[in-house]
Amino acid sequence: MTKHRGRGIASINYPIGMNLGGDPSQALVHSNPSGKFTVSLSSIDLGQGMKSVTRQICAETLGVPVEDVYVDTADSDTGPHCMGSFASRGTHRVGNAVMAAAKEARGVMMEAAAEELEVNAADLETDGRGNIQVKGAPHRSISTKDVAIAAQFRQGKTISGRGIFLVPLSDVDPETGEMSPATCYAHACLVAEVEVDDETGEVAMVRMDSAYELGRALNPRLVEQQLVGGAWMGVSHALYETTEPYYPDSSHGPRDFVEYLMPGPGDICPHDIAVLERPAADGPFGAKGPGEMCANPALPAVANAIFNAVGVRIDELPITPEKVLRAIKAQGGARSQPRR
């Protein structure tokens, strides 16, 4: 029995958003009389951080601290329309809608502050800490709370904003496939190192190194959470998972997590990630979306690493020990490729 190590790479790009039928999302932003803002959405937080990323976008655009913004998601009576949380569209599409709504609300807030300070709104700026001040004369300032009170009880203004971001329907040419399928693209390259046991066919992950380009990383910790989890989802897809182990024969389908295999804590390896930020012209603060694409490069990188380790190509997912072992046998033993 020998364990063979090998390295494989894959590089990919990924379209952000969907094109079919048009791709809109809306957002509403309003302030209460204490200068605290609510973002109303019908978008969904699946655990990926939709509430948090839109909260930061709203705070940055309004020029208020993030603590002064709360995001309320997914109520069909109060939240305006959103297509949904899929197709890597959350950060980009919903983020843009929130940005537009926050801009409109900011406009009213600055007008109200200008009236209180008796200056021109164009001469005002936010300090990001909850105050609005005259440019170059920060001692002439008013808190957003006082502005909100004045707007509500004296001036009769609503500090609120509506936002929509729509990517119009792209027709597809039936003959050539000409279309605009997405507005921007994220990129990635991943190097996987594996160890293959030529007696059992088992593949163990040794380490991963990767580079992901996502436009702007609006919240690096949320990005990290996506990239780490996503790469493991890709590894799991490559080596473990299927609901039909003998596809296209549909028998022997797993019914629970005892039968449906996924990597456990003992199967995890180090993953060193670099994030590149090339802002998208139409993204909120340049953001694209890390959600889906981070899983994709792991699958082929693992398959290519297995080839480098033992010289067999497994072109059918998942790459189970049975498939690896049969391929090694068919080839007359492991044939390690030049070490990379």
Next chain:
Amino acid sequence: MLELRKDIFADERDDNLKEIGKGTQRQDMLGHVTGTSTYFDDHKLQGMLHLKTVRSTHSHARLRRIDTTDAERSPGVRRIIRGADVPRNLNTLLSLINFGIDDEPSLAVDKVRYKGEPIVAVVADSPREAYEAMARIRIDYEALPSVFDVEEALKPGAPVVNETYPKNTFTYYDKYDHQKLRFGDVERGFGEADHVLEQRYQMSPIEHAPTETNGSIAAPDTNGRYVVYTSTQALFFSVDTCAKILDVPSNTFHFIGGTVGGGFGGKVDTITEPLAILGAMLTGRPVRYMLGREEEMQYGPPRGAERIYIKDGVMRDGRVVARKVRAYFDSGAYTRLSSYAAVKCAAHLPGPYTIPNVYGDVYCVFTNRTPATAMRGFGVTAMDFAIECQMDKLANLVGMDPMEFRILNAYRDGDMKAHRREAKNTALIECVQVAAEKSKWPLRDQFKRASSRKDGGGSRAVIPPTPRDADAQRAAALQQRTTYDRAPAAAVREAPPASQPSPPPPPRPQAPSHGAARFSSVFGTRRR
């Protein structure tokens, strides 16, 4: 460990923002880590009933007889729901954007098309009483031949899975059984190539495996409305789908969700809400319908299987000059969203590379298995697996380092992509370079110096002369696009090269001549 490479593309960014770029703690963190975040299933309502579905034991069968008389007398049973009780018992998800034909019942009536298809719903006081009643329902099946392989399903004489699509393929633009991509002349490319490599790739279905399975709770509200707590990933898709199936205005419903225990694409299909609401309508009580783990794994929609053939022509110096792809999406018994994935997949070809000749045929095929749906990377994941395994093989074939091989072929700013749009804002080369650096993978200087912002465009920006398919002429007379009933966006098309006869202008979409106006809260008023 995560490293932000601020040195790269620094001139394109403003890094001096106050909130953006900070690792601020999540708004919902405290709730999540203390177990106090509210999910749909946390709404335990007074008098709540439980809905379970009797599922087909056959992959393909005619339903001869369904006898529920015993079950109706079973203790705790409040209501048995049959297909005839569903106001509009035929739907397809993307009908909301006028893409595809209604092809799937909420509850099977005359025929079942996959093992696990819901036939009867039982609403009872407790899950246990629902299961006990289900055991007393008798269904007589007349088994029919099944087809499970995507290529078998396309052969003449294959069993017809879904009568809406008698050829077992989704219909594109009312005339094609696949989505085409045509860019340049692949056959000429293969003729010029030093090596040609054709390979087959296969991905089996996988499960989304969310912590929280699909489910919803519907309850009668005041003033004739219904409140619905749901795990949906797409609130208004679900609202509108329910309004259509139950044939009521969409503002009948107050949907509440937004905090979901993992989706990954498996919670777009609105599989529990229509029956939960119907149960609430028929009993006047709150009704909960949540999939168990086995249901979620085997009968909840998976990421569908794909089979992909790739044929590439490559030069000795490593340039890929032609790529021809034939891909089959296994949609299972109904369309759900695979029809759309095939279009997205075609647009993704040939991957993040500039290849002068690209040809793609992507099929959405019906088989007698659980309908597939979206999943993380939808339409792209399996294709990336195939393309990147293929790229590794090609690098090997011409004796090139696989990283350098990718940099050589990578798309750059200004290149023309195969779906006829200019590549902008690209960064594949930089990702490869940084990954090489991190993994201590040696690259030669010329590849370290390469840039996405250099050496693109020019001759690489040209749309090459592209031969038309033989079937395009024949079908032209019948040409009718999918009947989007809003004004199409004015498409600005580049003038074709002078050497090419100019193609006839694309016909305007025809307005549908039948059906009444229908309001959709997702897409506004439309005729159907």
